[in-house]
Amino acid sequence: MTRRTWSVAVAGATGVVGEEILAMLDQRDFPVGSLRLMASARSAGKQVRWRDHDVVVEDLATADFHGVDFAFFSAGSAQAAHARRAAEAGATVIDNSSAFREDPSIPLVVPQVNPHDLDGLRVPGDRPRPGLVANPNCSTILFVMAVAPLERHAKIERAVVSTYQAVSGSGAKALDELARQGEQERTGQPLEAAVYPKPIHGNVLPFVQAFTDDGTTTEERKLVRESRRLLGRPDLRLTATCVRVPVRRAHSEAVNLVLERPVTPEQARAWIAAAPGVRLVDDPATLAFPTPRDADGQDDVLVGRVRRDPSHERGLDLWLTGDQVRKGAAQNAIEIAEELLRG
Numbered sequence: 001m002t003r004r005t006w007s008v009a010v011a012g013a014t015g016v017v018g019e020e021i022l023a024m025l026d027q028r029d030f031p032v033g034s035l036r037l038m039a040s041a042r043s044a045g046k047q048v049r050w051r052d053h054d055v056v057v058e059d060l061a062t063a064d065f066h067g068v069d070f071a072f073f074s075a076g077s078a079q080a081a082h083a084r085r086a087a088e089a090g091a092t093v094i095d096n097s098s099a100f101r102e103d104p105s106i107p108l109v110v111p112q113v114n115p116h117d118l119d120g121l122r123v124p125g126d127r128p129r130p131g132l133v134a135n136p137n138c139s140t141i142l143f144v145m146a147v148a149p150l151e152r153h154a155k156i157e158r159a160v161v162s163t164y165q166a167v168s169g170s171g172a173k174a175l176d177e178l179a180r181q182g183e184q185e186r187t188g189q190p191l192e193a194a195v196y197p198k199p200i201h202g203n204v205l206p207f208v209q210a211f212t213d214d215g216t217t218t219e220e221r222k223l224v225r226e227s228r229r230l231l232g233r234p235d236l237r238l239t240a241t242c243v244r245v246p247v248r249r250a251h252s253e254a255v256n257l258v259l260e261r262p263v264t265p266e267q268a269r270a271w272i273a274a275a276p277g278v279r280l281v282d283d284p285a286t287l288a289f290p291t292p293r294d295a296d297g298q299d300d301v302l303v304g305r306v307r308r309d310p311s312h313e314r315g316l317d318l319w320l321t322g323d324q325v326r327k328g329a330a331q332n333a334i335e336i337a338e339e340l341l342r343g
């Protein structure tokens with residue numbers, strides 16, 4: 001029997017996330033029948049190799065989405081109108097930007113955590129209904145993947161998160177800036193900062209994205225609000241400090257949890273190890289702990305350093321790291337489409 005295939009579009013195909021979506025559609029053998037690529041007018045006309053053929057990049061502003069089954073968008077919030085346009089033309093759109101994440105009528109989904117939130121779009125035995133799905137923020141996806149098993153078994157009373165976010169999280173220009181500043185330092189020139197307000201090479205910036213009126217950042221706000229939605233805990237007490245570090249790829253997070261009942265580190269490790277999409281790397285005796293370099297290119301979120309919080313009888317500390325371009329963006333988006341195709 002021949003396999004059913006679908007017409008797929010990738011908007012933002014020339015960016016960090018778009019390139020990873022293209023690679024992962026191939027690696028995961030997503031049933032692509034035809035592929036169309038879109039980006040800004042700057043890239044229109046460029047050829048991008050996918051599998052055994054070249055695909056010409058179209059200008060997103062004028063692209064017609066009629067006939068597209070799945071559209072993966074990673075062109076930023078400013079292009080949200082085009083994502084809506086694609087859904088109106090009949091596509092199931094999975095959008096990586098923050099444009100739709102706070103709209104309660106649009107599902108925000110991590111398939112291993114809240115797959116039921118896709119139910120409104122499922123059509124058994126067929127492609128899903130046209131509409132929008134929001135792919136959550138990258139740090140948030142990694143966080144909920146690691147803590148959902150603990151929430152399921154013991155409920156979280158309060159969580160404190162500190163992130164260590166890779167430069168690729170800010171896109172292709174930021175990666176260039178990190179490399180350029182490294183070269184500038186090596187050759188004794190002043191470090192020029194453009195994407196970030198201060199040099200990121202040899203530095204850490206306790207600031208991700210933009211400040212809000214109350215002194216937190218938009219990234220911190222996303223982590224709090226989106227985690228509450230994904231975990232189905234609108235009341236969850238959660239605070240975050242988001243930090244950019246001079247790592248090319250894979251975000252890390254130090255997490256402190258107070259659970260509703262006491263849980264031993266051994267029990268927590270067993271729950272985490274049994275969760276899909278999470279891998280436990282935790283053996284102090286052999287210096288086994290996960291780092292961003294270990295997570296780079298991996299599908300799983302790696303969790304280690306699970307230990308008792310000595311300051312609280314129901315407290316636990318843990319460390320996680322995950323490839324935010326994959327599970328934090330491209331992979332989660334494709335997993336949403338795969339989950340929808342399960343009907």
Ligand SMILES: NC(=O)c1ccc[n+]([C@@H]2O[C@H](COP(=O)([O-])OP(=O)(O)OC[C@H]3O[C@@H](n4cnc5c(N)ncnc54)[C@H](OP(=O)(O)O)[C@@H]3O)[C@@H](O)[C@H]2O)c1
Pocket residue numbers: 011012013014015016017018038039040041042043044060061074075076077079096097098137138168169170171172173324325328329
């Ligand atoms: N990087 C991550 O780890 C990550 C993780 C989760 C979510 N996200 C989100 O995913 C989105 C893309 O991020 P990225 O890191 O891939 O950024 P990026 O490397 O800067 O790529 C941006 C993409 O959007 C396209 N684009 C920009 N302006 C456009 C316009 N006016 N019209 C049409 N296309 C336009 C670019 O096309 P040109 O090449 O033609 O400029 C490029 O293909 C953002 O919303 C980001 O917040 C990123």
